[in-house]
Amino acid sequence: MDYSGKRKKMRILFIGDVMGNSGQKMVQEYLPKLKRKFHPQATIVNAENATRGRGINEKVYKAILSYGADIITMGNHVWDNPEITSFIDSAKKIVRPANLPAKQVPGVGYVIMQINQQKLAVINMQGRVFMTPSDDPFAVATGLIEKIKKETDFIFVDFHAETTSEKQAFTWFFDGQLSAVIGTHTHVQTNDARILPQGTAFLADVGMTGPYDGIIGMKRENVIDRFLNQMPTRFEVDEEGRANLSGCLLDLGDDGMAKKIQTIQINADHPFEE
Template identity: 90%
Template structure:
């Protein structure tokens, strides 16, 4: 294989929902190590919970970029930290769900990275089942993919959704049209990483980066209490226990289809290996 042929291929590292200070700590410690180990051409981080478990502020946005992220994706908690309204308009490396009401909210739903001789489009979409209202992700993505295919075959989608069935349906619908559909939001990494028949890499949920001994990142005592008595309970990020990092690595061929997808976990039960 010639140097030119090698250069056309692309490797993407995607890190799942960064949760609070705990998640930021894991990014700070392990993202540089992961990049040295795997040499990705693009590093994407979902950070919609990065600031105290709800939304993101400008300081944390810039911090995650400084630690090695090329693009930051968001989700249904994008507006939870009011400070985002002060900087999202100038946050060129942040994408919020593209199917939020068109023309009614600030920010962008996709971005395009220049990587050597190639371009990578990164799209953020939000599901509708058991989620806050949004426009039809299938229809919005269809129009967006048609537009982006005129510019690049390398298209990555962070599909932020609650149900596995909606994520699977979205991936199968766009099989062969996009390079990868990777789910976020549920904070639990699924064991279904695969390349679909027409070449789209799929993982229902990449998992969470943050507290390892909480319940989807929150202090487990509070969550258990809610299940026991059904009373309103304040959920707080578990910042005192052990920590975890969840992600995936995707190898793309020169036509934008996926060759391989593998999951990544770093925690007490899955120690990092150089």
């Protein structure tokens, strides 16, 4: 269906799990450079860990937008910084998981942004395996897709989940109905970027933006101690060491389906090239 009389291709840049001050600094430094290099029409950033590794506040939300993000997605740590409840309803560019009890929590689970003559829907979804309780992501997504398809075929999903199998199952179930399903949450970029037979792009986890020498963003010593002695340990973001940026680039065709997916890493072992 032609919604505007003129269909155009679309390029999306997605940056994964911004972690603490280290992650914020990487976004500030490299997001403008990435946008100049790749010229995306839409830039999405997951920032559920942006403040001290837990949640986000209004100052950081506005800062990440000022660095070049168009939409900010969240995840299971969405409420960990209590300040978010004071501004999320007025924050038009932040999306929390859509399968939280919609009438019981503030915020929205998807947004539709205008890009020239096109529209892009950005959905945030949370998995249920080894995660805090939430509604069925398959059922919730089915209803949302039916509604959103009346406006646009360009639909991006940030699927925030623990297990690769749940992310894969979700993507295969909706292959041909979604432009892309990109995983977040586990903080390690996977090597399985692909386009499924009906045109939906998939990546099990886009990776983390933040500490490069920590353990999934936390100070190594604390995490190692937990494995050695099983004693309760306070995890802290490793803000002193080297940093990393993880992301991916998507090219969508006229029909909203993916034509290309490319992973991005910027760190000491993968320097940024202009």
